[in-house]
Amino acid sequence: MRVGPSQDEIRRQNLGALLRYVHLHGATTRAELTNVLGLNRSTIGALTADLAAAGLVTEGAPKETGRAGRPSLVVRPESERIFAYAYSIEVDRLRAARVGLGGAVLDRRELDRPRGLTAAEAAPLLAGVVKEMRQALPNGAVCVGAGIAVCGMVRRDDGLVRLGPATGWVDEPIGAALGAELGVDVPVSVGNVADVAAFAEHARGTAAGCDNVIYLYGDVGVGAGIIAGGRRLTGHGGYSGEVGHMVVVRDGARCECGNRGCWETEIGEHGLLRAAGRSDARGREALLEVFDAADRGDARAQTAVRQAGDWLGFGVANLVNIFNPEMVIFGGTMRDLYLAAAAQVRSRLNSNGLPACLEHVRLRTPTLGTDAPLIGAAELAFDRLLADPLDVG
Amino acid sequence: MRVGPSQDEIRRQNLGALLRYVHLHGATTRAELTNVLGLNRSTIGALTADLAAAGLVTEGAPKETGRAGRPSLVVRPESERIFAYAYSIEVDRLRAARVGLGGAVLDRRELDRPRGLTAAEAAPLLAGVVKEMRQALPNGAVCVGAGIAVCGMVRRDDGLVRLGPATGWVDEPIGAALGAELGVDVPVSVGNVADVAAFAEHARGTAAGCDNVIYLYGDVGVGAGIIAGGRRLTGHGGYSGEVGHMVVVRDGARCECGNRGCWETEIGEHGLLRAAGRSDARGREALLEVFDAADRGDARAQTAVRQAGDWLGFGVANLVNIFNPEMVIFGGTMRDLYLAAAAQVRSRLNSNGLPACLEHVRLRTPTLGTDAPLIGAAELAFDRLLADPLDVG
Structure with missing residues (x-):
């Protein structure tokens, strides 16, 4: 049962909230902290003093504002220390x-x-x-x-x-x-x-302020980090987000997990290289060569990339119907595939996604990159x- | 930013926590409330008095315990009023x-x-x-x-x-x-x-105490209510859980949503009745007749039910890999299908689910029933x- 916190817990919460704010937003004036944290000036002063004494923040004069009146002190995280x-x-x-x-x-x-x-x-x-x-x-x-x-x-x-x-x-x-x-x-x-x-993009990247996010990450396989209701989805043991092992083709290609027809057999490294006729190659460089070849007009590479893009949209549509996110982020090799086949991704997503689930969803690449x-x-x-x-x- | 609550907010939280406890657990002694809510006896007394004055709870003597000493008063929700x-x-x-x-x-x-x-x-x-x-x-x-x-x-x-x-x-x-x-x-x-x-089964049914739950509900179509990290998953607009429109067969049967190959075309009412050769029938009674026929040995009904059970396990495996739940509940017509084809459901789930995602998952029917x-x-x-x-x- 959730009950009211003690005075000491409240102080810790407030210290954490203040430090988190400057950690995520950088140098912030006391006036702004008072405003965003909903605490009074003397409380902000006391919390800042505690954090400064612990060496976690510094306080100093702001840059010249050109406005009259005594400027509000600026609180900065101790980023170097x-x-x-x-x-x-x-x-x-x-x-x-x-x-x-x-x-x-x-x-x-x-x-x-x-x-x-x-x-x-x-x-x-x-x-x-x-x-x-x-x-x-x-x-x-x-x-x-x-x-x-x-x-x-x-x-x-x-x-x-x-x-x-x-x-x-x-x-x-x-x-x-x-x-x-x-x-x-x-x-x-x-x-x-x-x-x-996903946590990083939600904290300080393209998904800052979004409460419902799917971050699709491809390396050789494919997984997702999911933010639902503003919180990280972990599942019971910590294993949620294994979207690469959502089966999309019954009795499809053999996957590294031992199963058949997993989504990642169509959009992951192996599937894409196989479809492009390069089964012997591997690694991100080999993938980028396929995207380059498609870009230069190589027909087999183009077919492979478009097909993989269509499958990318297919799986994203399933996830959009299941999670109703406001943002889908394509990271790692999924970024490369999305950028190479955005038309196919969008087209399949729009035909398979339910209209209500689609209406506010934005497709993005990561701000924080690699x-x-x-x-x-x-x-x-x-x-x-x-x-x-x-x-x- | 989350900051510490005010005294008034704490009191409301405590009132809510106490009332929620007796709402979910029924008559509870003051001693037990003190214990589970982590508040002292006088606070529990004051909160109970406030709730009693508002007509939300009553207090009274417990049934005879046979133990010596003054018995702790029992707080009951005003269930009739x-x-x-x-x-x-x-x-x-x-x-x-x-x-x-x-x-x-x-x-x-x-x-x-x-x-x-x-x-x-x-x-x-x-x-x-x-x-x-x-x-x-x-x-x-x-x-x-x-x-x-x-x-x-x-x-x-x-x-x-x-x-x-x-x-x-x-x-x-x-x-x-x-x-x-x-x-x-x-x-x-x-x-x-x-x-x-799902909310009901999580609050006071078979999923009480489980933080990660998928409640699969079938009427004509199929949807899911999802509890993740102890909270209801809603998605951005409120539309999450449309698992029936996860596409499992590319270019499969036409679905009522306008798309093709949605999971519910294989496990929902229409698909099952069609597979059983009863396309002209509809409603739960017709479904129950198919399950009965399968039970009596009707070969076509048996094939239809086993196939639908296999598809049920197929989609559940995808959801288990995505959510890593500790419980999957089969409600509405999904309960009937699960009970009729549990062997197929389990077999497909075990072959398609990732071992780590499967290891603590329990399959259940609803305690609260219809x-x-x-x-x-x-x-x-x-x-x-x-x-x-x-x-x-």
């Missing part, structure tokens, strides 16, 4: 970043990931990258946590990677492995890459801080 | 009920609905039924609102029925029409029948009361 480590484990790449409070990527590194690399092999590689980043740390910098975006199904309770069909991972405790390599007392959160990218998984992974780490700012600091 | 009107508009039936605070159906009436009956024709019929129920009202009874469950897509903002393919309704303001016929100052809420039935839409419609009305108990009373 407070940071999280973020990792993105993709089929062909390993990426790591240091992301400051406020969402800026302060340092960014990338490695190729040979297909077949295990979690045990990935952890020391990523830890090595972190070691390099640490050498470039400014004085007084404080790490508040780490987040990992993984191409796979992640158990909500403990971050175990249950299954990554495209990486071949089964029951990999990558969070614990990486935490051990980091060798410090940093909490590590793990999330599915599509969920995490940084979305990293920024989302960092948001997982910041979420702990924002829930109780003075507990970390 | 405080009530809501509930309506369910189905393809072949109109139903109305008076439901008491606490969820008991106090009075229940039913009419046949000729297919083709318009909203303008339905409203006076239902109002007539209410007039009869009013004559049987006990002294001092107070109506706190009305709720309507409709077989169709309902706009969240104002309850407009945008489209009911099976009823032929388009943009029908049934809430306003019925409100006008009721001729009183009673707020009327409207919801899709599957959403409302009352679920009525009880859910009443819950829509009670929800307003529970949000701010002293505003109604």
Whole structure:
């Protein structure tokens, strides 16, 4: 049962709300904070003082406004000092970043990931990258946590990677492995890459302010991060959003999951390359070559891309009827496919979607681009801080 | 931004939490309320006194416990006095009920609905039924609102029925029409029948305590009410859950929505009757005859039922991969189909569902049976009361 919170809980909530606001919106005047948070001036002053004492924000004079009267002080997140480590484990790449409070990527590194690399092999590689980043740390910098975006199904309770069909991972405790390599007392959160990218675009990207969003992410396979009623949809165990394994062709092509006719066999990397007559190729470069060839008029590539675009619209229409979202975002290889076949996507969506479900839906590509998984992974780490700012600091 | 609530908001929250608890769990001792709500005894006493003064609860001695010491007073919802009107508009039936605070159906009436009956024709019929129920009202009874469950897509903002393919309704303001016929100052809420039935089963039925639930409801078509993360999924406009229009057969049979190959063409009334060679029949009785015939060994009926059961499992597997629910409930005609073909449903679900998504999912029939839409419609009305108990009373 939900009951009223205690005074101490209210203070924590208010501290979190203020810090979250400047984390998402950047430097903000006290006057604006008073306004948007619905708290009085003295409360804002006290909360800001607490956060400043903990080293999470600074206060200072605003830039010259040209207006008369005493200007309101500006509250800024400590973007250089407070940071999280973020990792993105993709089929062909390993990426790591240091992301400051406020969402800026302060340092960014990338490695190729040979297909077949295990979690045990990935952890020391990523830890090595972190070691390099640490050498470039400014004085007084404080790490508040780490987040990992993984191409796979992640158990909500403990971050175990249950299954990554495209990486071949089964029951990999990558969070614990990486935490051990980091060798410090940093909490590590793990999330599915599509969920995490959706979180980032919802927090500070193209879906900011949208309560019902589907973020479709393609790497080799396809998954979705879903925001419903303003909150991340996780499902019971954390595995929701496996839209790539919605079967669209009964007894269709064999999928990496072992089933047949999954949506990703039509729109994922393997299906598209096979349809374009390039079954021996793989990776995003090979996909981009198919889109280029289609663009140059290669008939087989054009047919493959249009067909895949039609299937993309087909599945999106099903999801639009099921979720009634206000926005669908195409990320990763789904972005490339959407941009190459937008006419087919829209046409199939319009013919299969119910009119009421379609009427406010916008199709978008990510604002945060390929940084979305990293920024989302960092948001997982910041979420702990924002829930109780003075507990970390 | 979420900030801390005021003292007055906290009191309203606490009043709502206490009243919701006894509404859902029935007579409860003060000691248990203190425990489950996490409030101290004097606060519980004050809240109970306020609710009793408003006529929403009564307090009294418990039944003899046989234990020593002063027994804790028992708080009961005013189930006979405080009530809501509930309506369910189905393809072949109109139903109305008076439901008491606490969820008991106090009075229940039913009419046949000729297919083709318009909203303008339905409203006076239902109002007539209410007039009869009013004559049987006990002294001092107070109506706190009305709720309507409709077989169709309902706009969240104002309850407009945008489209009911099976009823032929388009943009029908049934809430306003019925409100006008009721001729009183009673707020009327409207919801899709599957959403409302899911709400009821989640509040006080088989899904109580489950945070991630799919309630599949079949009448002529098929829809779902979805609970995700403990909350009702509505989508942007209120139209989510149109799972019957998930396309499962590209270029399949024509659906009432105008599209082809929608899931409901395989598992809905028309598809099943057609497959059983009874295209001229319709209604639930005709469906039950097919299930009976299959049970008696009629080969064509058996094939039709098994095939439909396989398709039922096929779509449920897609939804399980998308939502990772802990429970799927089969209501309306989906209950009949599930019970007739459970082996096919489970077999297809197990072969198409991802193992991690399947591992905790339970398949269930509704505890509240055919009352679920009525009880859910009443819950829509009670929800307003529970949000701010002293505003109604």
